[in-house]
């Protein structure tokens with residue numbers, strides 16, 4: 685698969701999005717969002733809402749939960765409770781992170797096979813660092829990655845290309861030899877802006893939209909298909 689996208693020797697690193705690509709983490713995120721909303725005495729959101737709100741980082745997720753809207757107005761009065769909500773979300777997510785999250789089928793095998801091919805692997809997620817490493821460790825894949833970039837590692841987040849370029853810099857691989865793999869249009873936009881090829885998975889959380897509309901270079905239905 686990688687050989688179809690690159691001349692055989694040109695791909696040297698693979699950058700992975702986390703939520704919706706490697707891990708089905710929405711059950712834990714929904715538990716955290718609903719825990720926060722309950723403590724604020726607001727109605728719960730539930731898993732299907734939260735599924736559409738994930739992918740732009742923690743601050744956006746909390747703002748969407750407070751307003752009940754993926755496209756909330758920046759002056760929405762519900763946002764006045766953000767400072768109160770943030771620590772409630774964080775402690776709620778500390779408790780739920782990894783509880784129900786599962787690797788998608790083919791992820792563990794696929795990551796090991798890519799490593800065996802000599803590729804360097806990174807995670808580039810919009811999830812804050814504080815929640816990322818414990819989740820990777822609990823799922824038994826932390827050691828697959830030489831570099832982990834979280835949503836708060838840099839001032840910029842995906843779809844800005846900066847986190848992808850920083851991963852490439854830390855891996856010491858030029859961006860043109862990196863492949864990005866993600867589930868959302870923000871992953872595709874970030875990869876394009878970083879000058880990287882991009883593969884998408886159709887099973888994740890693209891804000892409820894079909895990811896093929898964003899025209900990735902390739903779609904794979906399982907991570908182990910990258911090595912087929």
Ligand SMILES: O=C(O)COP(=O)(O)O
Nearest residue numbers: 702703739740741809810
């Ligand atoms: O928005 C988040 O918190 C995480 O999303 P990502 O791993 O898909 O970048």
Ligand SMILES: [Mg+2]
Nearest residue numbers: 701703704867
């Ligand atoms: Mg994602």
